[in-house]
Amino acid sequence: MSKHIKGVTISQVADAAGVARSSVSRAFTRPEMLSPETVNRIMAAADQLGYRPNHTARALSTGRYGNIALIVPDIANPFFPPMIRAAQMQADSANFCIFLGNTEENGEKEDQLIGRFTGQVEGLILASPRLSDERIWAHAEKLPLVLINRDIPGISSVLIDSSVGVAEAVTHLAKLHHRKMVYISGPPVSWSNRQRQEAFDKTALALGVETATVPTLRPDFESGRKAVEAMLATGATAGIAFDDLTAQGVLTGLAERGISVPADFSLIGCDDVLGSVTYPALTSISSQSSEAGQAAIALLLEMLQTSKHADLRHMIATHLVVRNTTREPHSAVTSG
Amino acid sequence: MSKHIKGVTISQVADAAGVARSSVSRAFTRPEMLSPETVNRIMAAADQLGYRPNHTARALSTGRYGNIALIVPDIANPFFPPMIRAAQMQADSANFCIFLGNTEENGEKEDQLIGRFTGQVEGLILASPRLSDERIWAHAEKLPLVLINRDIPGISSVLIDSSVGVAEAVTHLAKLHHRKMVYISGPPVSWSNRQRQEAFDKTALALGVETATVPTLRPDFESGRKAVEAMLATGATAGIAFDDLTAQGVLTGLAERGISVPADFSLIGCDDVLGSVTYPALTSISSQSSEAGQAAIALLLEMLQTSKHADLRHMIATHLVVRNTTREPHSAVTSG
DNA sequence: CTGTTAGCGCGTTCAT
DNA sequence: ATGAACGCGCTAACAG
Numbered sequence: 001m002s003k004h005i006k007g008v009t010i011s012q013v014a015d016a017a018g019v020a021r022s023s024v025s026r027a028f029t030r031p032e033m034l035s036p037e038t039v040n041r042i043m044a045a046a047d048q049l050g051y052r053p054n055h056t057a058r059a060l061s062t063g064r065y066g067n068i069a070l071i072v073p074d075i076a077n078p079f080f081p082p083m084i085r086a087a088q089m090q091a092d093s094a095n096f097c098i099f100l101g102n103t104e105e106n107g108e109k110e111d112q113l114i115g116r117f118t119g120q121v122e123g124l125i126l127a128s129p130r131l132s133d134e135r136i137w138a139h140a141e142k143l144p145l146v147l148i149n150r151d152i153p154g155i156s157s158v159l160i161d162s163s164v165g166v167a168e169a170v171t172h173l174a175k176l177h178h179r180k181m182v183y184i185s186g187p188p189v190s191w192s193n194r195q196r197q198e199a200f201d202k203t204a205l206a207l208g209v210e211t212a213t214v215p216t217l218r219p220d221f222e223s224g225r226k227a228v229e230a231m232l233a234t235g236a237t238a239g240i241a242f243d244d245l246t247a248q249g250v251l252t253g254l255a256e257r258g259i260s261v262p263a264d265f266s267l268i269g270c271d272d273v274l275g276s277v278t279y280p281a282l283t284s285i286s287s288q289s290s291e292a293g294q295a296a297i298a299l300l301l302e303m304l305q306t307s308k309h310a311d312l313r314h315m316i317a318t319h320l321v322v323r324n325t326t327r328e329p330h331s332a333v334t335s336g
Numbered sequence: 337m338s339k340h341i342k343g344v345t346i347s348q349v350a351d352a353a354g355v356a357r358s359s360v361s362r363a364f365t366r367p368e369m370l371s372p373e374t375v376n377r378i379m380a381a382a383d384q385l386g387y388r389p390n391h392t393a394r395a396l397s398t399g400r401y402g403n404i405a406l407i408v409p410d411i412a413n414p415f416f417p418p419m420i421r422a423a424q425m426q427a428d429s430a431n432f433c434i435f436l437g438n439t440e441e442n443g444e445k446e447d448q449l450i451g452r453f454t455g456q457v458e459g460l461i462l463a464s465p466r467l468s469d470e471r472i473w474a475h476a477e478k479l480p481l482v483l484i485n486r487d488i489p490g491i492s493s494v495l496i497d498s499s500v501g502v503a504e505a506v507t508h509l510a511k512l513h514h515r516k517m518v519y520i521s522g523p524p525v526s527w528s529n530r531q532r533q534e535a536f537d538k539t540a541l542a543l544g545v546e547t548a549t550v551p552t553l554r555p556d557f558e559s560g561r562k563a564v565e566a567m568l569a570t571g572a573t574a575g576i577a578f579d580d581l582t583a584q585g586v587l588t589g590l591a592e593r594g595i596s597v598p599a600d601f602s603l604i605g606c607d608d609v610l611g612s613v614t615y616p617a618l619t620s621i622s623s624q625s626s627e628a629g630q631a632a633i634a635l636l637l638e639m640l641q642t643s644k645h646a647d648l649r650h651m652i653a654t655h656l657v658v659r660n661t662t663r664e665p666h667s668a669v670t671s672g
Numbered sequence: 673c674t675g676t677t678a679g680c681g682c683g684t685t686c687a688t
Numbered sequence: 689a690t691g692a693a694c695g696c697g698c699t700a701a702c703a704g
Contacts, residue, residue, distance in 0.1 A: 007455070007478075009697060020675045025699060035673065050478070054455035056395050057697030060680050065392065067435075067456075075421045078414070085411045088438040097452055099403075100436040102424045116433055119343070119391035119681090120403075120456075142343075142386070248613060277584060277613050345681060356691045361683060371689060393681030396696050455697090 008051040017045040028053055059120070068300060069117040070293075071101035071110060072127045077219065077245055078273040083127065083148070083293035090297040096122075105187065105218050107131045114139055123300045126150070127292075130189050144303045146296045150191040156303060156312040158295045162192060162270060163199035165285035165318030169240055169268045170203040172283075172320055176328045178238040178266060180210035184227050184250060186219045186242030193242055196270065200240060212236055216246060224249020228257065237329035238266035244274045244284055251278060251325070262327035272321055281323035291316050344387040353381040364389055395456070404636060405453040406629075407437035407446060408463045413555065413581055414609040419463065419484070419629035426633040432458075441523065441554050443467045450475055459636045462486070463628075466525050480639045482632045486527040492639060492648040494631045498528060498606060499535035501621035501654030505576055505604045506539040508619075508656055512664045514574040514602060516546040520563050520586060522555045522578030529578055532606065536576060548572055552582060560585020564593065573665035574602035580610045580620055587614060587661070598663035608657055617659035627652050 014021045019042060026033050027042040034042075045051075059065040070087055072080045084100065091098050099121060101113040107130040114124065123144040129136060133152050139145060140155050147157035173181055183200045186193035197213065204211045212234035216223035224246035231239055231250065241247035247269030251261060259265055261280055272286035295314045303310050350357045355374060362369050363378040370378075381387075395401045406423055408416045420436065427434050435457060437449040443466040450460065459480040465472060469488050475481060476491050483493035509517055519536045522529035533549065540547045548570035552559035560582035567575055567586065577583035583605030587597060595601055597616055608622035631650045639646050 007697085011697080021697090022676080022699075023674060025697095026674085029699080033673070038674085052451060052454045054697050055452070056392055056401065056456045057680090058699075059392050059456075060396050060682090061697080061699045063680075075424065076417045078417075081412045081414075081417050084436070085438055088411065088436065089440075092438075092449075095452070097435055097437075097456075099433055100420070100424065101433075102421055102428075104425075113428075115388065116391070116431070118388050119393070120395075120433075274613065277610065343681085347681080357682080358684080358692080359690060361681095362690090365683075369689075374689080390681055393696095394683075396698090397681080397683045399696075 007054060008049045009054070010051070013042065013046050013049055013051050016049060017042045065120050065122050066095065067097045067099060067121045068123050068125065068297065069099040069101060069114070069121045070125045070127065070296075071103060071113055071129070073103050073105045073130060074218075074220070075100070075102050077243075079243060079245075079271045079289050080127065082273075083289040085293070086290035087125065087293035087297045090294045090301075094297075094301055096297075096301070103130065105130060107135075107189070111135060118143065122304055125296045125300060127296075128190060128192065130187060132189075144300060146300045146303070148292050148296050154311050156299050156310055158292045158299065158314045158316065160192065160287040160289070160292060160316045160318060162196050162285055162287060162318045165270070165287070165320055166196050166199035166240065167203040168320035169283075169285055170200060170207065170209070172322065173238045173240075173266060173268070173326065174204075174207045174209055176238075176266065176326060177331075178209065178236075178329055179331075180212070180234070180236040180238075182212045182214055182231050182234045182236035182239045184214050184216060184224065184231060184239055184241040184246055186216065186246065188215075190219075190242075196240075196242060210236075216242070219243050220245050221249040221252070224251075225253040225256075228253030232257075232259075237331065238268075238326070240268045241270060243271050244269035244282060247282055247284070248274060248278055251282070262325050264330070266326040266329070268320075268326060280325050283323045283325045284321055285318050286321045287318045288316060343390065344385045345390070346387070349378065349382045349385060349387045352385060353378045401456050401458050402431065403433045403435060403457045404459050404461065404633065405435040405437060405450070405457045406461045406463065407439060407449055407465070409439050409441045409466060410554075410556070411436070411438050413579070415579060415581075415607045415625050416463065418609075418624075418626040421629070422626035423461065423629035423633045426630045426637075430633075430637055432633075432637070439466065441466060443471075443525070447471060454479065458640055461632045461636060463632075464526060464528065466523060468525075480636060482636045482639070484628050484632050490647050492635050492646055494628045494635065494650045494652065496528065496623040496625070496628060496652045496654060498532050498621055498623060498654045501606075501623070501656055502532050502535035502576065503539040504656035505619075505621055506536060506543065506545070508658065509574045509576075509602060509604070509662065510540075510543045510545055512574075512602065512662060513667075514545065514572075514665055515667075516548070516570070516572040516574075518548045518550055518567050518570045518572035518575045520550050520552060520560065520567060520575055520577040520582055522552065522582065524551075526555075526578075532576075532578065546572075552578070555579050556581050557585040557588070560587075561589040561592075564589030568593075568595075573667065574604075574662070576604045577606060579607045580605035580618060583618055583620070584610060584614055587618070598661050600666070602662040602665070604656075604662060616661050619659045619661045620657055621654050622657045623654045624652060 127148040269284035272284040605620035608620040
């Protein structure tokens with residue numbers, strides 16, 4: 001019980017205003033219950049003393065913490081900042097504060113962070129969690145939980161349906177006469193990755209084009225760069241990367257080997273977070289991560305106001321944005 | 337006092353283990369005070385019931401919240417994510433949680449957020465605050481506070497000293513024989529902006545080159561794009577933008593007008609957060625925002641452990657990274 | 673309308 | 689080594 005910076009308490013205000021503590025409390029939460037006169041007197045005393053209601057004490061008493069935790073694998077991945085920003089704004093408008101957690105793509109750290117948040121959060125948002133279904137279920141049992149980019153029965157989630165976009169991408173490449181394509185994959189435990197891989201395989205099969213898959217360690221620039229060798233070894237003439245960051249790494253790796261894009265190799269990214277800032281401007285599968293952030297908070301707030309364990313779902317569409325990293329392969333007959 | 341999801345309390349564990357509440361408390365905070373035997377018994381009962389100490393109740397009792405608030409103007413600005421990430425990791429290693437606040441470049445919102453955090457954080461980190469010195473002083477009086485990119489007497493801060501980098505940039509351009517340069521400025525209340533503006537003016541004056549300044553509304557892509565017209569009207573042949581985002585907007589605005597970089601105009605950014613992903617690869621003034629995030633938390637933790645209102649300072653150096661957006665102007669005599 | 677009384681869940685003296 | 693009692697700052701019943 002170390003003495004910290006003197007926080008003005010409700011009692012001091014009560015004394016100064018000559019009323020009971022409860023009246024001060026009411027002045028701040030239910031002013032309509034008090035006579036305007038006393039409210040004024042209390043408020044005057046309050047901001048003259050510089051009183052601010054103590055969030056923690058209030059939370060302990062009401063059971064409502066007014067906080068939400070948002071946990072992401074990697075803040076530095078450009079997919080997340082817009083999501084975090086949107087979540088922040090949505091939470092803000094409901095007077096909620098946001099705890100941010102960064103797991104470094106690590107499931108254990110995720111668990112650890114969640115533990116640290118329990119007892120001060122009303123709900124949890126897990127974006128692209130790397131945790132097992134079982135662990136997530138366990139957490140959802142103790143706390144309202146909304147997932148982003150992960151589909152688990154019985155748990156609310158916001159899903160970016162990239163299957164449509166991936167199908168468009170594969171079709172686009174097939175139309176350009178690519179006969180063999182490679183998928184540069186993301187984290188194996190990532191739902192988005194599995195979804196993209198499946199859409200990739202399925203569409204390719206339907207169109208009769210050959211496929212290959214190259215794994216990466218993490219969805220980032222370096223992993224993409226390092227994947228280039230294995231990627232080229234597959235003999236594919238075009239590739240779709242798990243995300244834009246990986247694609248950007250691939251782009252660099254190819255340039256380092258003197259392989260020019262799109263002349264010698266066609267590449268498509270995912271998430272469309274780099275916009276047209278890469279060179280060549282990256283063809284990518286667009287999703288709105290900001291919408292996901294906004295929707296997740298909205299869902300969670302809705303769950304908080306009603307029954308805890310609703311199983312709501314919010315889908316977000318995707319589509320292909322063609323820019324300058326795709327073209328016909330050399331082997332193809334120039335069709336016009 | 338609505339009944340929420342059954343949180344296992346210390347009393348339930350105490351009953352289950354057949355001991356007093358205080359013993360359970362001790363088992364979690366001062367195990368050495370108890371006999372190993374009872375500790376075991378308590379722990380067994382605890383994690384059999386799924387008990388987790390309530391962060392909030394503990395905070396109220398000890399006065400130590402274990403939380404820190406980090407407030408930034410715009411999460412989506414690529415300067416901040418690395419900073420946030422580093423801050424997060426540093427806080428993590430000290431078992432602190434991080435509240436994230438996004439002010440949308442708005443001073444009032446900043447005030448409002450700080451208010452919402454009081455009573456649940458032990459300290460505050462304000463990154464590139466848009467608040468007045470007076471308001472910041474007021475806050476610092478009630479709470480340990482560390483600033484990033486803002487220099488106020490008596491308040492601890494982490495400063496990215498871009499004056500060296502800016503001087504290098506101006507010198508670099510002058511050596512290329514540019515005779516008139518323009519500074520595309522950032523938010524007027526931004527300390528970094530003032531610092532960069534001053535270094536720009538001072539160095540230019542010393543080198544005898546003409547200068548001009550063009551204001552922008554916000555440090556983002558759109559503002560940069562819109563500033564191009566005014567920028568060109570100055571007749572300058574080279575420009576230094578407040579940050580990379582603005583520079584990127586300028587780059588696009590120039591391209592839209594058919595003005596090629598660096599052939600027709602030379603451009604330098606600040607922060608070096610876009611790396612070589614722009615085209616042409618942007619020459620920029622490098623700073624390590626991640627170091628700032630890490631240092632700010634370290635400073636704050638240090639302040640928490642000692643006297644509250646220390647006035648510490650941490651400087652971070654910058655330097656020019658030359659890439660492909662600078663060249664001699666047409667008017668210059670080709671020197672070799 | 674307003675004051676009085678009980679807790680919220682936990683840490684911490686003070687006894688034992 | 690352990691238990692009983694009090695308080696952190698605030699909200700919420702219950703009176704009046």
